[in-house]
Amino acid sequence: TVVITDGQTPITNQSNGMDFVGSNGSVVVPLDVTGLIDGPLTISVTLTNGAGNSYATTMTITKDTVPPVILVAGVPTPYLNSSNIGSAYMYVNSEVGAMISYKITDGVHTYMGSKAMNSSGQWNVPQGFSGLNDGKVTATVTSTDPAGNPTVVTYNLIKDTVAPGGSVSITGTVINSQLGTSNPILALSLAFTDTTSGLYQVALSSNGGS
Secondary structure, three states: OEEEEOOOOEEEEOOOOOOOOOOOOOOOOOOOOOOOOOEEEEEEEEEEOOOOOEEEEEEEEEEOOOOOOEEEEOOOOOEEOOOOHHHOOOEEEEOOOOEEEEEEEOOOOEEEEEEEOOOOOEEEOOOOOOOOOOEEEEEEEEEEOOOOOEEEEEEEEEEOOOOOEEEEEEOOEEEOOEEEOOOOOOOEEEEEEOOOOOOOOOOOOOOOOO
16 A cells, blocks of 8 residues: 655555565556645555565655746847947856756857856856857756756847948038038938848938038
8 A cells, every 4th residue: 555645635546465566576656646735745655465464664755846946137138249248147046956057059159067056046157158159149047956847048149249331421522632512412322231130220410500
């Protein structure tokens, strides 16, 4: 007889004499503990032979089906640029005792590492993003608690540390090395490109006119 209880609801599975005991003297009794709450579970086992002699033993295990909470700070999303690349790091907070692992990759370079979370519950991942190529970058942080439950946080980033390239030209006539025009409406020709993240905004200003 096997009884597993969480202190509230028992689940009982009975063996029939020695029928469940194999020739090697062992028996496997599958039990579904889905209905039991997380926390300490008590397992009571009683073995009775054909003569009616019984032996009983008890053990305790912990049921834990809840993934750990994980918080990651310090990752600027969605762009890693020339202004924030030097200060972009992952600061991880999670369950004490959980195993924290990270993977940062641009598809060519990959940085990985892991550490058991200490009593502070915080780990400042020592790996930054500076050594990666411009383009798509994926950063993944996983927290796995001692029971084996994982929580995964993934960042899909674009690293772009190069300013857009291009040119500006104005239609007019060069007079004494200066560009001049009698037209009150200037004709500007703009040609800019950014192959990594694309163009977001073009801003124009003048020190005269309206």
